[in-house]
Amino acid sequence: MIQSSSIKRFIKQLDIQLMVLPALVFIFVFSYIPMYGVLTAFQDYSVFKGFLGSPWVGFKHFEAFFNSPEYWKVIRNTIIISSLKIMIGFPAPIILALMLNEVKNMTFKRVIQTISYLPHFLSWVIVSGFVASLLSTDNGSLNLLLLGVNLIDEPINFLSLPEYFWTILVTTGVWKEIGFSSIVYLAAIAGVDQHLYEAAAIDGAGRLKQIFLITLPSIMPVIVIFLILAIGNLLNAGFDDILLLGSNPALRDVADVIDTYVYRVGIQNSRFSYATAVGLLKAVISVGMLAGANYIARKSGNSLW
Numbered sequence: 001m002i003q004s005s006s007i008k009r010f011i012k013q014l015d016i017q018l019m020v021l022p023a024l025v026f027i028f029v030f031s032y033i034p035m036y037g038v039l040t041a042f043q044d045y046s047v048f049k050g051f052l053g054s055p056w057v058g059f060k061h062f063e064a065f066f067n068s069p070e071y072w073k074v075i076r077n078t079i080i081i082s083s084l085k086i087m088i089g090f091p092a093p094i095i096l097a098l099m100l101n102e103v104k105n106m107t108f109k110r111v112i113q114t115i116s117y118l119p120h121f122l123s124w125v126i127v128s129g130f131v132a133s134l135l136s137t138d139n140g141s142l143n144l145l146l147l148g149v150n151l152i153d154e155p156i157n158f159l160s161l162p163e164y165f166w167t168i169l170v171t172t173g174v175w176k177e178i179g180f181s182s183i184v185y186l187a188a189i190a191g192v193d194q195h196l197y198e199a200a201a202i203d204g205a206g207r208l209k210q211i212f213l214i215t216l217p218s219i220m221p222v223i224v225i226f227l228i229l230a231i232g233n234l235l236n237a238g239f240d241d242i243l244l245l246g247s248n249p250a251l252r253d254v255a256d257v258i259d260t261y262v263y264r265v266g267i268q269n270s271r272f273s274y275a276t277a278v279g280l281l282k283a284v285i286s287v288g289m290l291a292g293a294n295y296i297a298r299k300s301g302n303s304l305w
Helices: 002-012 014-042 060-066 071-089 091-101 106-121 124-134 141-148 162-190 194-202 207-232 240-245 249-255 258-268 272-298
Strands: none
Touching: 002 014, 014 060, 014 272, 060 272, 071 091, 071 162, 071 249, 071 258, 091 106, 091 162, 091 207, 106 162, 124 141, 124 162, 124 240, 162 207, 162 240, 162 249, 194 207, 207 272, 240 258, 258 272
């Protein structure tokens, strides 16, 4: 009976189901079928022998990564960069959304929103070129400003000094994504019952108190869900931004993360099995962290599942 009603509902919604079909086919073709390639992590894979002809070696490549002299450096950089992005980049769009929600002039609000959204639609190639120009020792705006106010005596090559890299990377990422990331929080704030603010105002609560007592608790489920996803992506420190901004070999000690390491050893050095093993290890740990963060969040009544 239940099966029959489900079939009838499916037929009744056939036009809607067909709209979903291309997305399902896309996910199946590009996400599930390629998972067969994970087998190369347990083989000494050869492009000439293929999956069936390459010898099985078990956990050889995983052990090689753990024993690699670059292991701790890559893991350290990945965790530090990801943690900085979460600590600084995660609350930034929430703060922007709260600030925009307090703006009463709609024209000014729309202008600020548009300006903050635009960097998201620029590729990292363009953004990295912009940053390189801004920080250039040859007429770079930042160096000219610092020289003009006598804070430095000669231009600084910021993109070749390891001590500046993490600051530049995280700041650029926040600038690029803060506006677009704030959209979901603005939508959540728009759904808050306005009568709550009116009641709070009658009780004498100012705007700041209303933010902490009404707005933030009301959008907390959305914040928790995105925080869970951010924790699950802790090992995804980035690829495009780090590859482009950290291309200088002098920055490798602070810029080499799991994704760039996999790219270098897998694509540039053709160590396909080794790179697959490192990528698979990262994926397994990320799933575990996602499940753990979700379990903890469930205690507060907000979780993905």
